[in-house]
Amino acid sequence: MPPSEHAPPPAAPQTALRSGNPEAWQTLAQATIEGWGRDGRPAAELGGDDLARLTERVPLTRGMGRSYGHSSLPPARWPVVASSIFADRILRFDTESGELCCESGLLLRDLNRLSLPRRWFVPVTPGTASVTIGGMVASDVHGKNHHSGGTFGEYVTRLKMRVADGRIVECTPQEHADLFWATIGGMGLTGHILEVTFQMQKIPSPWIWERSERLPNLDAFLDRLLETADEWPMSVGWVDCLSQGSRLGRGHLNLGRWATPQEAPRREPKPRPAITIPDIWPDWIVNKPFMRIFNELVYWSHWRRVKTGIVSPEKFFYPLDVLRKWNRMYGRNGAMTQYQCVLPHTAGRGATRALLELLRREGGAGFLCVIKDCGAEGRGLLSYPMPGVSIALDIRITPETPRIVDRLNEFVIECGGRIYLTKDRFTRPEHFRAMEPRLDRFMEVRKAWDPHLKIRSAQSIFTLGDPP
Template identity: 55%
Template structure:
């Protein structure tokens, strides 16, 4: 029997459910990815997509590969090593008037991870996913060869890698284009919304007028106020609106220890949600704000994931297609409230058209993401939600997932077959794998 490594060599995703494994850490990705079966960035995917299938698997941590290889201030085109963090690019390039074309809800992610997860953000309805802005990738394949790909050169590998969870090859270098911004400030309007129907209508109305939208939902309220929340819409502030000085770097606090499991319970969650809802006293508000709290409200507290205690947590994120209609979203919210287990973090976003990444998550419709503490009920809750999503024609986001069953995943995403065909081409032995690919694609453990 294989000896388990000592407890200090456990790896976890953001949801803090540990798995035995060990990272190989060095600057030179080209040398350390040789023979490796998985690369991981900053470990911000919630579930098991960055965790090894087996404790002895060679897992590369990319975060020391953080160099900018080229930047052209005339076009914004930038080429980086895959381990550089988005936070680093923001810090360096926002003062120069450049920003990532797409940012997820945390800046503590690597660019390689953003490609592998094909992340989306508040501007999905305008700009699509991050993958839509990637121009070139350098990769190490399962047979240990190096390859460069673009939308036209090895296009199948390129689009399979966008959203492919690192299963077609290790991402070593990425080229994409930074967008210019009119100022380093964000003009934001927010609105208190009374229920889910109002929310969907408000999102729909905001989409053509605003390049960035998203909403926070109180997913514990029931009845006529089910799905109440706060809608946020924003754009980069015009120079004349922006404050004279650049935004100050965010003050970062760290949650210094793990909270007890009972700290976050239905009562405290309800209190938090009510406070959060009613702190938005006026119905409408306008403000020029720093990009930090606008894009990354949760990054203000480092290691906030300790708030869920030792039990760990997961996030359930799905997208329901537009044609399923608002009644599907309403029914989903109702099911969510019924099943319980939801926490204060629940966000809603209307997505634009599906991207070209073979397994890219978003499709035109409504995306809902909700954090849930892990409990004995969690499998049943995820299964029930998944059954609903399958019936509605939606799908889940692999980056957040830890509990979806393989048959459910296949039922919700017919593109799996094309993805498996790509793996057949580029990695026929399925040497590259993760705990997630074992769970969802039946790779050998």
């Protein structure tokens, strides 16, 4: 039947929801739920406007599912996850101080659309606007301004959560501070985030003044990345990780700041039309020669050595959002992951080159390699960034991938760096523990609020070593 839009969730999940019995969900978990890497698992997604009710008896809440691996996938034994995307209201906004309170499913794209004309912007934005504010807290996202502005979590002032025992709790840096800082970057494992209060940033204009440079190799790239850090509040670079020898790591460095009212055009930036990538590609389409040509074209598309000018925030912050569902490019059955790690400055210059060479030797190199420098470590107990160079690499999933990730992880541990859980799919518990001395404290807080680790994800089982 074509149910009318007035239809509430159907009767069957209601029963399972009331029963709170993990087994009751097994029969309903017919749909496949996947993260951005498209490596899905059967599970049921529970949606509705009332997030507080939805989260009463589920092990996990997810937003847009833009984390790459299994961060937003529920455990196989209790395959149900609440979706926050219909809980997307702005509950308060103080036009004087810029403090905003919203339900956790508010989409960043919608917030940007509303806030730019009013000359406000989120203090930190990730590389896609297709994320929820709740997801930004759970991943403690960082952006092009990490070296100058830190992570999103530093601007969060209050969280309203449903914790494992069913209570709804408000936490701030003062009140239940342990829960608060464990939740910032805690991958949704400390409780269901219902509402988020955070500080918006006043901007002088809704446009970005951008300077981009084409750089011939990795050394030049890293030099410029660190040289420009003081002058430019925002920076990020794309690097060609398929080229070899002296050309390894050639790429573009994008620097930016908010344009002053004098520089900015009078008009407001228009939303860019996006195209949706169809799901028709054979799995082999993203292969070595294809990527090599692609990278060559991208590199030389920046013909002039230096370009400056005004660009829209959408183009500057979210270049890939112009291709909706670009993850489909890896083929209809193709799954991919990303490997993102930060190598501390103490590991030295050569570490970045060594990592890229290791990846190329192992045969995992892909399209996308993004490098950026990170500033101080955030206060979130599992917050990803630390002072150093952050490298993000796309990797197509093949039977070889777990081995490649192991090799990369061993290298990162040696350097004293760490990986970004939001992008990860294959890191083993012993590796994660070795790179994350803060894990014990995180687990201590988590267990204080959730002794039986009821709230968990497929990732927390695989990578943090939770019980299945």
